[in-house]
Amino acid sequence: xxxxxxxxxxxxxxxxxxxxxxxxxxxxxxxxxxxxxxxxxxxxxxxxxxxxxxxxxxxxxxxxxxxxxxxxxxxxxxxxxxxxxxxxxxxxxxxxxxxxxxxxxxxxxxxxxxxxxxxxxxxxxxxxxxxxxxxxxxxxxxxxxxxxxxxxxxxxxxxxxxxxxxxxxxxxxxxxxxxxxxxxxxxxxxxxxxxxxxxxxxxxxxxxxxxxxxxxxxxxxxxxxxxxxxxx
Amino acid sequence: xxxxxxxxxxxxxxxxxxxxxxxxxxxxxxxxxxxxxxxxxxxxxxxxxxxxxxxxxxxxxxxxxxxxxxxxxxxxxxxxxxxxxxxxxxxxxxxxxxxxxxxxxxxxxxxxxxxxxxxxxxxxxxxxxxxxxxxxxxxxxxxxxxxxxxxxxxxxxxxxxxxxxxxxxxxxxxxxxxxxxxxxxxxxxxxxxxxxxxxxxxxxxxxxxxxxxxxxxxxxxxxxxxxxxxxxxxxxxxxxxxxxxxxxxxxxxxxxxxxxxxxxxxxxxxxxxxxxxxxxxxxxxxxxxxxxxxxxxxxxxxxxxxxxxxxxxxxxxxxxxxxxxxxxxxxxxxxxxxxxxxxxxxxxxxxxxxxxxxxxxxxxxxxxxxxxxxxxxxxxxxxxxxxxxxxxxxxxxxxxxxxxxxxxxxxxxxxxxxxxxxxxxxxxxxxxxxxxxxxxxxxxx
Numbered sequence: 001x002x003x004x005x006x007x008x009x010x011x012x013x014x015x016x017x018x019x020x021x022x023x024x025x026x027x028x029x030x031x032x033x034x035x036x037x038x039x040x041x042x043x044x045x046x047x048x049x050x051x052x053x054x055x056x057x058x059x060x061x062x063x064x065x066x067x068x069x070x071x072x073x074x075x076x077x078x079x080x081x082x083x084x085x086x087x088x089x090x091x092x093x094x095x096x097x098x099x100x101x102x103x104x105x106x107x108x109x110x111x112x113x114x115x116x117x118x119x120x121x122x123x124x125x126x127x128x129x130x131x132x133x134x135x136x137x138x139x140x141x142x143x144x145x146x147x148x149x150x151x152x153x154x155x156x157x158x159x160x161x162x163x164x165x166x167x168x169x170x171x172x173x174x175x176x177x178x179x180x181x182x183x184x185x186x187x188x189x190x191x192x193x194x195x196x197x198x199x200x201x202x203x204x205x206x207x208x209x210x211x212x213x214x215x216x217x218x219x220x221x222x223x224x225x226x227x228x229x230x231x232x
Numbered sequence: 233x234x235x236x237x238x239x240x241x242x243x244x245x246x247x248x249x250x251x252x253x254x255x256x257x258x259x260x261x262x263x264x265x266x267x268x269x270x271x272x273x274x275x276x277x278x279x280x281x282x283x284x285x286x287x288x289x290x291x292x293x294x295x296x297x298x299x300x301x302x303x304x305x306x307x308x309x310x311x312x313x314x315x316x317x318x319x320x321x322x323x324x325x326x327x328x329x330x331x332x333x334x335x336x337x338x339x340x341x342x343x344x345x346x347x348x349x350x351x352x353x354x355x356x357x358x359x360x361x362x363x364x365x366x367x368x369x370x371x372x373x374x375x376x377x378x379x380x381x382x383x384x385x386x387x388x389x390x391x392x393x394x395x396x397x398x399x400x401x402x403x404x405x406x407x408x409x410x411x412x413x414x415x416x417x418x419x420x421x422x423x424x425x426x427x428x429x430x431x432x433x434x435x436x437x438x439x440x441x442x443x444x445x446x447x448x449x450x451x452x453x454x455x456x457x458x459x460x461x462x463x464x465x466x467x468x469x470x471x472x473x474x475x476x477x478x479x480x481x482x483x484x485x486x487x488x489x490x491x492x493x494x495x496x497x498x499x500x501x502x503x504x505x506x507x508x509x510x511x512x513x514x515x516x517x518x519x520x521x522x523x524x525x526x527x528x529x530x531x532x533x534x535x536x537x538x539x540x541x542x543x544x545x546x547x548x549x550x551x552x553x554x555x556x557x558x559x560x561x562x563x564x565x566x567x568x569x570x571x572x573x574x575x576x577x578x579x580x581x582x583x584x585x586x587x588x589x590x591x592x593x594x595x596x597x598x599x600x601x602x603x604x605x606x607x608x609x610x611x612x613x614x615x616x617x618x619x620x621x622x623x624x625x626x627x628x629x630x631x632x633x634x635x636x637x638x639x640x641x642x643x644x645x646x647x648x649x650x651x652x653x654x655x656x657x658x659x660x661x662x663x664x665x666x667x668x669x670x671x672x673x674x675x676x677x
Contacts, residue, residue: 054674063583063669084587091585100675102580106245114233119585127233162584174673 013039013074014202015060015170020069022059030056032069032225039074039169042193042203044212047222053206056222057172060204061094062086074169091120095163095201097173097192101155103147109135109158110143113165120166134165138195153184160192164199171196173205182211189215235590239598242577249566250602256559257606258613261649264552265614268645269637270621271545275538278304281427282530284356286512289313289321289496289519295528296537301335302495303530304428305343308336315491317524325515326501329354333495334440337397337411342383344397344433346440346493352378355497357425359507367391368420374439374483378420382430393418399447411443437493438483445481445490559606560652563599567660578664579672588665595661596654603653607646611637 020032030052037043047053058064060071062078070077073093081089095116103112113131122130135143138157140150147155156176163171173192177185189205189212196203205212206222213219243250281303290298291311300306312334322330331354334346345351352370356362368391371378379389389395394415416435424430500509512529519527567574578591586594614637 054670058670061583063673084589087582087585087587087590090583096583098673098675102576102583102673104241104577104580106241111233111237111241115238115581116584118233119581121585124233179675 013169014041015204016070016072017060018070018072020059020066020071022055022064022066024055028052028226030059030225032056035220035225037170037202037204039202040197040200041218042196042216043205044216044219045204045206045222046210046213046219047206047208049208051222052226053208053222054174056225057096057174057204057206060170061096061172062090088121091116092166093169095166095168095171095199097159097163097171097176099175099178101159103155103159103162105148106146108144108146109140109150109154109161112147112158113143113162116162117166120168122166130165131161134161137161137198138191156188157191160195164195164201167199168201171199171201171203173203175206175208177207177209177212185209185212186215235594235597238581239594239601242574242594242598243601246566246570249570253559253563253566253602254606254609256562257556257603257649257653258609260552260556260559261607261610261645262613262617263555264549264645265611265637265642266617266621267545267548267552268641269614269618271549272638272641273618273622274541277426277428278534278538280358280425281429282534283427284359284499284507285497285530286500286509287498287516287519288528288530289498290494290526290528291524292526295526296533298495298526298528299530299533300537302333302497305335305345305432308343309494312492312494313496313525315488315493318493318496321496321498321519321525324518328499328501329497331355331497332437332493333497334437334493336494337399337440339383339395339397339433340387342380342387342431342433344377344435344440346435346437348437351497352422352434354499357427357429361425363425363429364423366421366423368418371419371434371436374436374442375414375416376419376439377416377433377435378422379418380422380430380432380434381424383433384418384421386431389418389421391418391421397443399444411447413446414439414443437491438486441486441490441492442481442483444492445486448490449481556649556652559649560603560656563602563653564656564659567595567599567657568663571660571663574660574664575667575672578667579669582667582669583673591667592661592665595664596657599657599660600650600654603650603656606653607649610649611642611646614642 015035015037017032017035020030020035022030045053045056055064059066060073060078062071062081066079069079071079073089076089076093078086078089104115107115110128110131113134114127117127117130118124132143135158138161140154140157140161142150147158150158163173171192176192177188180188192205193203193215205216282299285303288295288298288302290302290309291313292298292301292309297306298309301309313332318330318332329350331348331350333351335343337344337346349370349372352363354362365378366381366384368378377395379387383389387395394417396410396412396415398410416439422430498515500511500515502509516527516529519525574595581591581594582588618637
């Protein structure tokens with residue numbers, strides 16, 4: 001692991017990956033000499049399932065550890081941070097969107113968003129105003145209804161709102177359209193892209209769905225980072 | 233939004249499991265508090281009642297039985313002490329007082345103690361706290377009675393009322409032989425003393441001797457009649473004993489054989505302000521040599537009784553502690569069994585920026601909160617429970633037990649429940665802490 005020093009390279013905001021190496025037990029590995037996503041840039045990370053897309057997102061989010069290399073987010077090497085420092089950094093700088101939303105049951109839409117803002121370090125009053133504005137921008141009709149009472153479409157919007165409400169440096173969306181039909185998938189991608197643009201965040205979306213390619217100007221095949229094929 | 237809201241929602245999402253575990257803690261805490269309160273109150277009740285007596289003379293089988301019968305009205309003493317023996321003991325030492333008592337009659341299940349007015353004026357049921365009157369005054373003549381506070385309220389007695397005693401102390405209100413010819417007038421009602429004496433009624437010895445003397449003479453006469461009746465007309469209704477010619481007895485007719493008692497309360501002279509006398513042991517040893525009587529130092533006997541009962545209620549307390557510990561285990565099991573759902577929540581919180589220690593703390597907070605809510609509910613339950621238990625105890629065994637909970641022991645039990653609950657959260661908390669985040673974010677297959 002490289003040094004934990006987080007000296008800022010003024011030229012790099014967004015995401016800058018260098019010399020990254022990750023090996024999984026069963027022989028699967030990712031190797032990224034250099035990869036850069038500019039601030040505000042939108043990238044589609046394409047590849048079949050099991051090709052390592054999710055793993056790369058998890059590495060960027062700091063919930064998996066690489067064996068070597070750096071991942072700088074807004075200039076800070078997240079892999080050089082440890083424990084609570086890394087968690088706090090993630091909370092402040094990275095928003096994540098999941099295929100199954102991973103919203104918390106038992107909480108309202110507003111509370112789901114406020115919780116993310118709380119963990120990102122916002123004060124209670126800021127949590128409320130930011131969450132309300134994020135939800136209204138995404139047209140959530142009833143922010144006070146429990147999350148499990150909302151339609152799937154509304155739940156997806158809440159998940160997006162939660163990811164962008166803190167205006168993070170980076171938004172990572174892991175197969176956000178995998179459970180949607182093509183028309184809705186495209187609408188969801190447009191929604192996510194618009195939310196990320198409004199928040200000024202860099203966006204990486206993973207998908208195995210080729211039909212989403214036309215929504216992106218930059219498409220990266222994850223297979224180029226995997227020198228050996230994934231082993232079942 | 234704050235961490236406490238997260239914990240509260242987590243409890244609400246698993247409402248049934250949360251309620252059951254809270255209820256288990258509450259029941260355990262309540263059980264423990266009630267047992268502790270009863271234990272304390274029972275020993276309190278026994279410590280009250282022996283009052284300022286130094287020695288108790290009876291003809292019971294053992295000193296402890298003598299004390300329980302003579303001062304706590306457990307049963308009517310079976311064996312009498314003769315008048316001559318009383319005179320002998322009374323004159324054998326310059327006692328501060330020697331009060332004869334006679335038990336055996338009852339009023340609707342409440343014991344009647346026949347004694348001298350000295351009992352009400354000199355004997356103090358709790359040392360330093362003499363009897364006080366809520367209304368009326370002490371008995372001064374035959375067939376007058378003073379009622380203890382509980383006896384008065386239980387039977388709705390008031391000064392001026394006439395009541396009839398029955399022979400024997402059997403619990404049944406109808407059973408036993410009624411002394412219907414001799415109604416007693418209630419002349420005084422005592423204030424509560426917190427001792428067994430509150431259940432009793434007090435009258436003078438002479439009244440009791442008179443009615444028992446009449447009974448004995450009537451029975452003798454009726455036995456003669458019966459023998460005749462069997463020859464004349466079989467099936468003679470036996471219940472109308474008092475239709476027979478009445479055997480009237482006056483105080484002057486009483487012989488020494490009629491003057492029986494069942495106990496003698498003795499107090500040695502003491503210095504003012506002191507309750508002890510150096511001669512107690514010597515007098516105890518002297519009286520003990522008389523094989524016809526049983527001598528007890530009441531305080532010592534109650535101490536022995538408490539030692540015996542103490543072992544039993546430690547067992548109860550141990551059981552209650554086991555219940556408390558198992559309620560803590562149930563908290564842990566409930567949390568561990570919901571771990572799969574919990575791990576998803578933990579993974580999401582971690583992604584949103586919560587540290588591993590924070591989710592550890594959330595789990596500990598959750599279990600502690602269950603303990604806290606349970607402890608508070610348990611204390612409320614115990615207040616009600618001990619009130620009920622003390623009522624039952626007062627009715628069944630006649631010990632006045634105040635249904636109060638000592639705040640210090642209550643705080644100790646509640647704190648214990650909270651600490652145990654917090655400890656119960658450790659394993660779920662460790663599991664939360666160690667939850668692999670990436671794995672638990674994936675869609676459920």
